[in-house]
Amino acid sequence: VQLVESGGGLVQAGGSLRLSCAASGRTFSTYAMGWFRQAPGKEREFVAAISSNTYNTYYADSVKGRFTISRDNAKNTLYLQMNSLKPEDTAVYYCAAEPSTYLSGRSYYTESYINWGQGTQVSVSS
Numbered sequence: 001v002q003l004v005e006s007g008g009g010l011v012q013a014g015g016s017l018r019l020s021c022a023a024s025g026r027t028f029s030t031y032a033m034g035w036f037r038q039a040p041g042k043e044r045e046f047v048a049a050i051s052s053n054t055y056n057t058y059y060a061d062s063v064k065g066r067f068t069i070s071r072d073n074a075k076n077t078l079y080l081q082m083n084s085l086k087p088e089d090t091a092v093y094y095c096a097a098e099p100s101t102y103l104s105g106r107s108y109y110t111e112s113y114i115n116w117g118q119g120t121q122v123s124v125s126s
Contacts, residue, residue, distance in 0.1 A: 008120030
Protein backbone atom coordinates (compact mmCIF):
# COMPACT_ATOMS: atom_id res chain seq x y z
CA VAL A 1 0.00 0.00 0.00
CA GLN A 2 1.29 3.46 -0.92
CA LEU A 3 0.58 6.36 1.43
CA VAL A 4 0.38 10.12 0.85
CA GLU A 5 -0.13 12.58 3.71
CA SER A 6 -1.69 16.02 3.44
CA GLY A 7 -3.19 18.72 5.63
CA GLY A 8 -0.13 20.04 7.40
CA GLY A 9 0.59 23.73 7.80
CA LEU A 10 1.32 26.59 10.15
CA VAL A 11 -1.12 27.25 12.98
CA GLN A 12 -1.11 29.25 16.20
CA ALA A 13 -1.04 27.55 19.57
CA GLY A 14 -4.52 26.44 20.54
CA GLY A 15 -5.53 25.95 16.94
CA SER A 16 -6.53 22.83 15.04
CA LEU A 17 -5.46 20.88 11.99
CA ARG A 18 -6.73 17.74 10.32
CA LEU A 19 -4.21 15.49 8.63
CA SER A 20 -5.21 13.00 5.96
CA CYS A 21 -3.39 9.97 4.64
CA ALA A 22 -4.60 8.63 1.31
CA ALA A 23 -3.78 5.00 0.61
CA SER A 24 -3.64 3.27 -2.73
CA GLY A 25 -4.42 -0.38 -3.22
CA ARG A 26 -7.19 -2.67 -2.07
CA THR A 27 -5.50 -3.85 1.11
CA PHE A 28 -5.86 -0.67 3.17
CA SER A 29 -8.75 -2.10 5.19
CA THR A 30 -6.63 -5.07 6.27
CA TYR A 31 -3.89 -2.99 7.91
CA ALA A 32 -3.73 -1.37 11.28
CA MET A 33 -2.55 2.21 10.73
CA GLY A 34 -0.47 4.62 12.72
CA TRP A 35 0.66 8.22 12.90
CA PHE A 36 4.18 9.11 13.96
CA ARG A 37 6.03 12.41 14.12
CA GLN A 38 9.61 13.58 14.03
CA ALA A 39 10.85 16.92 15.30
CA PRO A 40 14.24 18.33 14.24
CA GLY A 41 17.06 16.57 16.03
CA LYS A 42 14.76 14.00 17.60
CA GLU A 43 13.82 10.43 16.89
CA ARG A 44 10.55 9.54 15.22
CA GLU A 45 7.91 8.98 17.88
CA PHE A 46 4.54 7.29 18.09
CA VAL A 47 1.44 9.51 18.06
CA ALA A 48 -1.59 7.29 17.53
CA ALA A 49 -2.75 4.03 15.98
CA ILE A 50 -6.04 2.46 14.93
CA SER A 51 -7.02 -1.13 14.20
CA SER A 52 -8.24 -2.17 10.78
CA ASN A 53 -11.89 -2.28 11.88
CA THR A 54 -11.63 1.06 13.80
CA TYR A 55 -12.65 -0.59 17.09
CA ASN A 56 -9.37 0.02 18.89
CA THR A 57 -7.16 3.09 19.15
CA TYR A 58 -3.93 3.87 20.96
CA TYR A 59 -2.54 7.33 21.76
CA ALA A 60 0.70 8.69 23.10
CA ASP A 61 0.21 10.31 26.50
CA SER A 62 1.36 13.63 25.08
CA VAL A 63 -1.59 13.84 22.67
CA LYS A 64 -4.32 11.98 24.55
CA GLY A 65 -7.46 14.08 24.81
CA ARG A 66 -6.30 16.48 22.08
CA PHE A 67 -5.79 14.27 19.01
CA THR A 68 -8.23 11.81 17.44
CA ILE A 69 -7.27 9.12 14.94
CA SER A 70 -9.92 7.77 12.58
CA ARG A 71 -10.20 6.01 9.26
CA ASP A 72 -12.65 5.57 6.41
CA ASN A 73 -11.98 2.21 4.80
CA ALA A 74 -14.44 2.94 1.99
CA LYS A 75 -12.31 5.96 1.04
CA ASN A 76 -8.94 4.33 1.80
CA THR A 77 -8.12 7.27 4.04
CA LEU A 78 -6.65 7.71 7.51
CA TYR A 79 -7.16 10.90 9.51
CA LEU A 80 -5.64 12.67 12.48
CA GLN A 81 -7.70 15.46 14.01
CA MET A 82 -5.41 17.66 16.08
CA ASN A 83 -6.94 20.15 18.51
CA SER A 84 -5.45 22.44 21.15
CA LEU A 85 -2.14 22.36 19.35
CA LYS A 86 1.01 23.28 21.24
CA PRO A 87 4.41 24.46 19.97
CA GLU A 88 5.86 21.12 21.07
CA ASP A 89 3.60 19.41 18.50
CA THR A 90 5.74 20.94 15.75
CA ALA A 91 7.14 18.09 13.64
CA VAL A 92 6.88 16.23 10.37
CA TYR A 93 3.94 13.85 10.67
CA TYR A 94 3.99 10.45 8.96
CA CYS A 95 1.33 7.84 8.45
CA ALA A 96 2.30 4.20 8.30
CA ALA A 97 0.76 0.78 7.74
CA GLU A 98 1.23 -2.16 10.12
CA PRO A 99 0.74 -5.65 8.64
CA SER A 100 -1.81 -6.61 11.25
CA THR A 101 -5.55 -6.16 11.61
CA TYR A 102 -5.32 -5.54 15.34
CA LEU A 103 -3.26 -3.35 17.67
CA SER A 104 -0.77 -4.71 20.15
CA GLY A 105 2.27 -3.60 22.08
CA ARG A 106 4.19 -3.71 18.80
CA SER A 107 2.02 -0.92 17.40
CA TYR A 108 3.97 1.70 19.36
CA TYR A 109 7.22 1.02 17.49
CA THR A 110 8.36 2.21 14.06
CA GLU A 111 9.89 -1.21 13.32
CA SER A 112 6.41 -2.75 13.20
CA TYR A 113 5.33 -0.67 10.20
CA ILE A 114 6.16 -1.65 6.65
CA ASN A 115 4.88 1.26 4.55
CA TRP A 116 5.38 4.97 5.21
CA GLY A 117 4.24 8.18 3.61
CA GLN A 118 6.56 11.05 2.77
CA GLY A 119 5.40 13.17 5.70
CA THR A 120 3.63 16.50 6.13
CA GLN A 121 5.00 19.43 8.13
CA VAL A 122 3.02 20.75 11.09
CA SER A 123 4.30 23.98 12.66
CA VAL A 124 2.69 25.51 15.75
CA SER A 125 3.64 29.03 16.71
CA SER A 126 3.42 30.36 20.26
